[in-house]
Amino acid sequence: MFDIAGVLIVIALVALFAFLMMRAWKSKHAILKWGGVIIAGLLTLLSVAVLVTGLVGFYKLNQKHNNAVANVQVAGTPAQIARGAKLAYNCTSCHSPGSDLPLSGTNFAAKFDFSMFGTLYGPNLTPGGDITAWTDGEVIRAIREGVHKNGRSLLIMPAGSFQHLSDDDVQALVAYLRSQPATDGGTPDTQFNLLGAILNTVFGFQTAQQPVVNVVAPQLGCSDCHGDQLQGRVDNGQPGPPAGPNLTQIVPQWTEEQFMNFFYTGTRPDGTTVPMLTLASGFTEPRMPWPTIRAATTDAELKAMYTYLHSLPQVDNPGR
Numbered sequence: 001m002f003d004i005a006g007v008l009i010v011i012a013l014v015a016l017f018a019f020l021m022m023r024a025w026k027s028k029h030a031i032l033k034w035g036g037v038i039i040a041g042l043l044t045l046l047s048v049a050v051l052v053t054g055l056v057g058f059y060k061l062n063q064k065h066n067n068a069v070a071n072v073q074v075a076g077t078p079a080q081i082a083r084g085a086k087l088a089y090n091c092t093s094c095h096s097p098g099s100d101l102p103l104s105g106t107n108f109a110a111k112f113d114f115s116m117f118g119t120l121y122g123p124n125l126t127p128g129g130d131i132t133a134w135t136d137g138e139v140i141r142a143i144r145e146g147v148h149k150n151g152r153s154l155l156i157m158p159a160g161s162f163q164h165l166s167d168d169d170v171q172a173l174v175a176y177l178r179s180q181p182a183t184d185g186g187t188p189d190t191q192f193n194l195l196g197a198i199l200n201t202v203f204g205f206q207t208a209q210q211p212v213v214n215v216v217a218p219q220l221g222c223s224d225c226h227g228d229q230l231q232g233r234v235d236n237g238q239p240g241p242p243a244g245p246n247l248t249q250i251v252p253q254w255t256e257e258q259f260m261n262f263f264y265t266g267t268r269p270d271g272t273t274v275p276m277l278t279l280a281s282g283f284t285e286p287r288m289p290w291p292t293i294r295a296a297t298t299d300a301e302l303k304a305m306y307t308y309l310h311s312l313p314q315v316d317n318p319g320r
Contacts, residue, residue: 002058003118006194010051017044050198057197060206064151067211070137076175084176087169089295094122094156099285099292102126104183108156117196120155121187128182139174146207153206155190158224163209222247225288231315242277242287246318251309259306263294 017040024036074080088101095103097111105124109115123129131139138149146159165173192200200206225244227233232246251259258269266274266286274286297305 001061001189001191003054003191003193003197007051007054010047010054010194014044014047014051017041017047050194053201054194054197057192057200060153060204061155061192061197061200062152063206065145065147065153065208066151067141067145067147067208069135069141072135072137072140072171074136074171074174074178076178080172080175081179083169084172084174084179086296087165087173088176089292090162091125092292093285093289095125096122099289102180102183103177105129105185105187117199118190118192119188120190120192123187124183124185125177126180126183127178128184130186131177136171136174139177140170141211143170143173144212145209153208155205155207157207159207159209161224163212227318229315230309230312232318234318244288246315247309248312248314251306252314254306256303256306260299260302263290263297263302266290 021037021040021044024033024040027033027036085101088103091103092099092101094108095105097104097106103125106122108122109117109120114120123131125131134149141147142149142154142157144159144163144165146154146157148154222230222244224241225233226247230247233243235243254269262268274288274290276284277287278284
């Protein structure tokens with residue numbers, strides 16, 4: 001992907017400001033000469049910085065990865081499909097127009113008010129979408145390593161959270177994806193503009209992870225919202241997951257019954273409910289996606305999560 005028009009405009013600005021700087025340098029009027037050189041020079045440097053940052057961003061967007069593809073053939077048993085249906089609820093925010101199955105794809109940029117950076121779609125993951133031509137190993141690599149069939153990095157794909165899905169669970173998810181009712185239509189091409197490429201250099205939208213094999217036990221995938229130590233995050237106004245509170249301090253104050261009730265009803269121990277988040281598309285979903293987590297987990301897994309959160313040392317300062 002490459003924004004030819006945007007890059008050419010910036011190149012033209014570099015040439016214009018450089019020309020104006022040279023014209024100013026030839027002026028015999030000291031104020032016009034040095035004032036023009038300084039202003040035009042700064043604008044030239046700024047334009048060059050924008051150009052270089054954008055080109056680096058486009059390079060990263062098109063960079064290929066050579067992660068190996070496992071030779072896996074998922075059985076697609078009824079038990080796998082049933083388990084995969086629960087796990088698939090973790091994918092609805094990005095791959096469903098609303099917040100429910102099937103994963104028929106959605107205009108991600110419009111849904112999350114990302115349109116100023118270009119076009120970006122959460123792919124149609126039903127048998128009617130592009131993955132019908134992917135092998136099971138390629139789908140597993142995309143889920144756990146964030147790498148597309150063609151080798152480039154997937155964008156804003158939380159592979160870091162899914163990297164530790166067990167082999168059984170990731171195969172169950174693939175089994176469900178293959179079993180969904182097919183909805184027509186492949187995924188339109190992603191096309192970031194120059195602004196998107198610049199932000200990609202600064203924030204990094206690629207999600208490619210190191211290859212993983214033989215994963216037995218999954219780990220918690222809450223760090224995107226709650227920070228790498230689950231210490232909470234501060235809302236900095238940037239696009240991305242909503243900032244979540246400090247779980248190392250909140251959950252130890254809850255009983256197991258209160259914790260389980262939260263994931264059944266979205267109600268906190270004090271009687272308040274999780275606020276709703278209104279997306280740019282007009283859809284609403286809970287700021288804390290408790291229905292998705294509840295649908296994807298058993299009672300035993302939630303209780304294990306509760307025990308784990310109680311075992312963490314308390315962290316005082318929220319991250320950004």
